[in-house]
Amino acid sequence: MASDNLLTGRVWRFDHDISTDVLSPGAYAVDSVEVRKSHTLESVNPAFAPRVEPGDIIVAGRNFGCGSSRETAAENLKVLGVACVAAESLSRLFMRNAIAVGLPILVCAGVHGAFTDGDGIEIDLGSGRVVNVETGSSLQGDPLPEEMREILAAGGILAVLRDYRGK
Amino acid sequence: MGMTLAERILARAAGRESVTAGEFVVADIDLALLHDIFAAQVFDLLRDVGVDNVFEPDQTVVVIDHLVPAPTAEAAAIHHRIREHVSRLGITAFYDAGEGICHQLLPERGHVRPGMLIVGTDSHTTTYGALGAGGTGIGTSDMVYALATGRLWFRVPETIRFELAGGLLPAVSWKDVILHLVGRFGADVAQYRAIEFAGPAVTKTDMSSRLTVANMALEMGAKFALFAADEVTDAYLRDHGGTDAGPFGPDSDASYEAVHEISLSDLPPQVAMPHEVDRVGPVSDVEGLAINQAFIGSCTNGRIEDLRVAAEVLDGQHIASEVRLLVVPASRSVLQEAMRTGVLASLVDAGASVLAPGCGPCFGGHGGLLGPGERCIGTHNRNFIGRMGSPEAEIYLASPATVAASALVGQIADPRQMETASG
Numbered sequence: 001m002a003s004d005n006l007l008t009g010r011v012w013r014f015d016h017d018i019s020t021d022v023l024s025p026g027a028y029a030v031d032s033v034e035v036r037k038s039h040t041l042e043s044v045n046p047a048f049a050p051r052v053e054p055g056d057i058i059v060a061g062r063n064f065g066c067g068s069s070r071e072t073a074a075e076n077l078k079v080l081g082v083a084c085v086a087a088e089s090l091s092r093l094f095m096r097n098a099i100a101v102g103l104p105i106l107v108c109a110g111v112h113g114a115f116t117d118g119d120g121i122e123i124d125l126g127s128g129r130v131v132n133v134e135t136g137s138s139l140q141g142d143p144l145p146e147e148m149r150e151i152l153a154a155g156g157i158l159a160v161l162r163d164y165r166g167k
Numbered sequence: 168m169g170m171t172l173a174e175r176i177l178a179r180a181a182g183r184e185s186v187t188a189g190e191f192v193v194a195d196i197d198l199a200l201l202h203d204i205f206a207a208q209v210f211d212l213l214r215d216v217g218v219d220n221v222f223e224p225d226q227t228v229v230v231i232d233h234l235v236p237a238p239t240a241e242a243a244a245i246h247h248r249i250r251e252h253v254s255r256l257g258i259t260a261f262y263d264a265g266e267g268i269c270h271q272l273l274p275e276r277g278h279v280r281p282g283m284l285i286v287g288t289d290s291h292t293t294t295y296g297a298l299g300a301g302g303t304g305i306g307t308s309d310m311v312y313a314l315a316t317g318r319l320w321f322r323v324p325e326t327i328r329f330e331l332a333g334g335l336l337p338a339v340s341w342k343d344v345i346l347h348l349v350g351r352f353g354a355d356v357a358q359y360r361a362i363e364f365a366g367p368a369v370t371k372t373d374m375s376s377r378l379t380v381a382n383m384a385l386e387m388g389a390k391f392a393l394f395a396a397d398e399v400t401d402a403y404l405r406d407h408g409g410t411d412a413g414p415f416g417p418d419s420d421a422s423y424e425a426v427h428e429i430s431l432s433d434l435p436p437q438v439a440m441p442h443e444v445d446r447v448g449p450v451s452d453v454e455g456l457a458i459n460q461a462f463i464g465s466c467t468n469g470r471i472e473d474l475r476v477a478a479e480v481l482d483g484q485h486i487a488s489e490v491r492l493l494v495v496p497a498s499r500s501v502l503q504e505a506m507r508t509g510v511l512a513s514l515v516d517a518g519a520s521v522l523a524p525g526c527g528p529c530f531g532g533h534g535g536l537l538g539p540g541e542r543c544i545g546t547h548n549r550n551f552i553g554r555m556g557s558p559e560a561e562i563y564l565a566s567p568a569t570v571a572a573s574a575l576v577g578q579i580a581d582p583r584q585m586e587t588a589s590g
């Protein structure tokens with residue numbers, strides 16, 4: 001279990017109030033997932049969608065994922081391979097939807113100021129500890145409760161449901 | 168330590184003696200709501216994961232209200248798919264096109280009781296807090312899980328309490344109160360949090376006003392927007408086919424993140440200005456702005472009380488020739504009562520177009536959209552850019568009295584001026 005909780009990756013840093021319109025632009029809402037994901041965050045960083053690699057980690061400011069209830073905001077990051085979003089705070093519906101689609105999240109005070117783009121980052125989802133590999137500095141986030149980590153480890157709430165039905 | 172309303176609701180639903188803000192719990196769902204924007208997608212997903220029944224067919228309520236009557240062939244096809252799923256799953260609480268808006272029907276048809284935990288694929292599911300029920304919006308995957316298992320995880324929210332005192336001035340309503348609170352405290356003050364509305368002013372308010380406030384409290388980010396259940400609640404339950412529930416409130420030693428004491432006695436009519444719900448000021452700030460359309464309806468203010476207020480302002484007069492007035496009753500029962508009591512005649516004689524019960528133009532789907540450069544004042548809950556058609560249109564939000572007064576003169580007007588003019 002411990003190893004499932006340990007994530008290492010490279011940082012993409014974003015500011016405060018990144019909305020669901022930025023994460024999943026309304027104009028592509030009904031397009032295929034291939035089209036949809038290629039527009040993720042393009043209005044704030046057009047290099048992100050083409051260059052993000054599986055295992056990369058998003059570090060952001062306050063109120064990440066604010067706006068509508070659209071689940072595609074979290075799903076786009078998941079299908080692009082983002083391993084975790086660590087932010088100063090997350091909007092309520094984004095947090096719910098991230099867990100529902102199996103995208104790990106961590107609320108961590110001070111994280112926005114502690115990283116720049118491209119830094120190496122280590123996150124222990126179990127303890128909530130976040131380390132900047134470049135500087136060696138570490139921060140303490142709010143660890144997710146075990147129930148949430150189990151949903152994430154299964155790959156999202158529909159995967160949990162399939163397992164539960166399979167029993 | 169005592170519990171807030173949100174803590175009491177989640178403790179009971181989780182089968183726990185007590186819970187505290189910040190904890191995560193797995194709770195039993197008392198009621199699940201789906202409407203025509205997401206229902207077909209959720210039911211398809213449910214079938215795809217191999218589930219061919221829902222946890223309790225009579226605790227699942229399905230409402231066709233957003234695209235009513237179907238404005239396109241695609242909408243009609245989606246409605247058809249929903250009806251097929253509803254009959255396949257044996258869902259009995261199904262309200263087809265024309266019965267009304269989900270957030271009106273659930274309380275009105277007796278589905279909501281104090282203390283319940285209710286989830287819906289709609290952000291304004293907070294409305295049920297008017298009856299002391301914990302209602303909150305969820306995404307489509309969470310809804311699939313909830314329907315299959317009857318349970319869902321929740322983080323127990325911190326609570327912000329508003330203690331409201333003082334009587335309202337004439338022609339001022341609880342829509343003005345909630346607009347004022349949204350403007351004063353901001354659109355995200357209650358993110359992850361529950362709100363409790365309390366104080367001497369609240370105990371006197373009728374259920375219609377409480378529904379308006381709990382509905383629009385979502386615009387402050389609230390997860391739950393709660394009123395304690397009292398005699399007003401019991402009277403409403405009895406009038407809508409139910410039995411008394413008795414009082415249900417927070418413990419007196421509950422702990423709150425913040426308590427705000429607010430006096431309502433000097434509050435003038437309020438208006439939210441484009442394009443943010445928390446850009447709010449007194450009607451005097453925008454009085455005299457010419458309007459093209461006035462809209463009375465939505466789950467915020469489409470009840471008989473709202474239509475009656477508008478009819479009183481308009482009675483015996485005619486709206487300005489350059490204005491379109493759209494009235495959309497929140498349910499068939501509201502429409503029937505408006506017919507029986509003469510409210511409908513006053514509105515239609517004054518020049519109103521009455522649309523089928525449902526969401527109408529509230530979310531910009533159909534039924535009275537705005538062109539570029541047009542300006543609308545409505546009783547609904549959102550004025551985001553493009554929400555009612557063209558992104559170059561402007562939407563103002565206000566009370567039924569303010570909207571009716573504005574329709575009469577063709578410009579945004581203070582309903583208190585009308586009272587003086589006519590009496």
Ligand code: SF4
Pocket residue numbers: 233268269270289291465466467525526529530547548
């Ligand atoms: S009336 Fe408006 S706010 Fe209410 S459910 Fe319908 S679209 Fe949503």
